[in-house]
Amino acid sequence: MGAFLTKRLISTSIGKSAMNRDDNYSGESKSDQQITPNGSAPHSTPQLTPHLTMAVECRGIKKSFGQGDAQIQVLRGIDLEVAYGEMSLLVGPSGCGKTTLISIIAGLLDPTEGEILLLGRKLNELSNRQKTEFRSEKIGFVFQQYNLLPSLTAAENAAVPLLIQRIPRRQAIARAGEILAQVGLGDKRNSLPSQLSGGQQQRVAIARALVHEPALLVCDEPTAALDAKSGQKVMELLKAVAVREDRCVIVVTHDSRIFYLGDTMITMNDGTIERIEKMDSVSQENQKRI
Amino acid sequence: MIWIAWKMLTGDKSKYIGIVFGVAFASLLISHQISIFVGIMTRSNHLLHNIREPDIWVMDPNVRYVDEVIGLSEDALYQVRGVEGVRWAVRFERATVRTRLAEGNHPKARGDFRQVILLGLDDTTLIGAPRKMLIGSMADLKQPDAVIIDQAGYEFLWPKQPLRIGQILEMNDHRAVLVGVCDSGQPFQSQPIFFTLYSRSIDFSPPERRMLSYVLVGANEGEDQKKLARRIAQKTHLQALTVEEFKWKTIRFYLATTGIPINFGITITLGVIVGIAIAGQTFYLFTLENLRQFGALKAMGLSNSRVVGMILVQGTIVGIVGYGIGIGLAAAFFEGTQNQIHLKGFAMLPEIMIGTGVVVVVIVLLASLLSIRKVLVLEPAVVFR
Secondary structure (H helix, E strand, C coil), rough: CHHHHHECCCHHCCHHHHHHCCCCCCCCCHHHHCCCCCCCCCCCCCCCCCCCCCEEEEEEEEEEEECCCCEEEEEEEEEEEEEECCEEECCCCCCCCCCHHHHHHHCCCCCEEEEEECCCCEEEHHHHHHHHHHHHHHHEEECCCCCCCCCCHHHHHHCCHHHHHCHHHHHHHHCCCCCHHCCCCCCHCCHHHHHHHCCCCCCHHHHHHHHCCCEEEEEEECCCCCCCCHHHHHHHHHHHHHHCCEEEEEEEECHHHHHCCCCEEEEEEECEEEEEEECCCHHHHHHHHH | CHCCCCCCCCHHHHHHHHHHHHHHHHHHHHHHHHHHHHHHHHHHHHHHHHCCCCCCCCCCCCCCCCCCCEEECCCHHHHHCCCCEEEEEEEEEEEEEEEEEECCCCCCCCEHHHHHHEECCCCCCCCCCEEEEEEEEEEHCCCCCCEEEHHHHHHHHCCCCCCCCCCCCEEECEEEEEEEEEEEECCCCCCCCEEHHHHHHHCCCCCCCCEEEEEEECCCCCCCCCHHHHHEEEEECEEEHHHHHHHHHHHHHHHHHHHHHHHHHHHHHHHHHHHHHHHHHHHHHHHHHHHHHHHHHHHHCCCCHHHHHHHHHHHHHHHHHHHHHHHHHHHHHHHHCCHHHHHCCCCCCCHHHHHHHHHHHHHHHHHHHHHHHHHCCCCCHHHHH
């Protein structure tokens, strides 16, 4: 498979337009977000300098669980940059640390060591409350099991991120209705999750992840619970509606049938990044054929 | 997010009903049983509730509760009247006598015997007389052999018969004539209560050397009743208690010497435990089943304080609905039995409603705390596992 792929560092592949995104957070001006090295790095990893073309920059990320003899090292020093305007696939065998890495990137877990610069903000410097607010405004999630609230309709489910941001309910549901129409579920807005197929539920989850216009979209095995055809459709839809110049989409997946949709493929193994491959149109076409 | 909390709660109908049922059951059991308990305690004090004129009751020093009658010498009356601060003092007899009915409580039965309470009122003042007559007049007590019966007693002795007077009874081989039926509070054991004159009650009661049960005392205007009671006790070497003191002495006696508080205490405790067990466990299970959803909400940026708020809202909703149903059912019981003469004196007091509400708050808080703890320690990253 490697023969079809062209190895290239993704940091070289960002368009200028990504510079124009709105990454203002918590009332700070853009100049406030210019994080400069202060010479007080807690470990030997290089100090991060904000790079506005990168949505995610990880340096020396390590993560271990447990203590003493029971300690398990899950991430063993991850250096990674993910650009705006792309769909990056995070692949690798089970237990290699994909979920842990995506959890750290999304601010759901703290690394044991290392620094992470997410959308121009140093996650290490944010308090838990700030991280929570940051997630609510800047990150969209698509989960493997959809995690839709069973008693809410499709539109109400899709409106949840806006409700978390205290947008009035009527307004939030109206906006959710619009985004549902974009994912082809305009006629299902009043359906309960139990009345929808797996593929439709995942599309509702995609609408929910996009409704608040996040700058980072994190998808965890979005096709794992779907059959091949539905999974492919969902991913094609995701690529069509989610990928924008001012947004970064990271998809954790095992599903080789959707590899051709990725712009970048990040392969992990045993807690490290094994390789990062830039997929050009030729290799994407080859992948699709495979 | 309150709206989402409400939708999450009511979306799972079976769990929602289960939690509400738990709270409702606890509310019903607690409020109903406490009301019955208070009613029984009130009935143990029926004499003190029915006879409201005296400020102080004077009795033998060994009397422990209001229905325990130990005869006093007639001299006691005059001794009490001689104490400074006493405005008036009158005789009062309370006896348990066996009555023979000329007409039995069964159409074909004649000559039935029934145990009844006989109250002998001061011949001159009629202090202690019932306030409300349903048929006849208190003045008729002046007629020969006249007695008046309470309504519940009438229905006990002559069930399903319309109220009428003129029936002949036999008390201690003496003829008695029913001249009236009154409305009166029920005694502890639901026995019929007969009112008659003190002088006549002595004849109707089995003979004893001392027949005077109580000396009823009215205090002078502005007199400190407790001090007067102490003064009477000191001067007469008898037991003198204010109405309130006598009520609590009686209640303490029943609490200490009967199984009533233990039985009701167990039932009420069961109500609380069952409430916590059913409502708490179901609520906890409900939270556990929604743990991934809570995790997803936390991942999407919902703060812990708002998650706690959601759970408290859910707890408050089931608390209010469950409490409303439980208290409503208990109130419906007492409302429905209001006209049941034999259940007279049983009612739900506002204090009991408030107390039950406090217990429900505790149940809901305990149930919520378990769920809150679970959700607070939940890592939002769990949604990726």
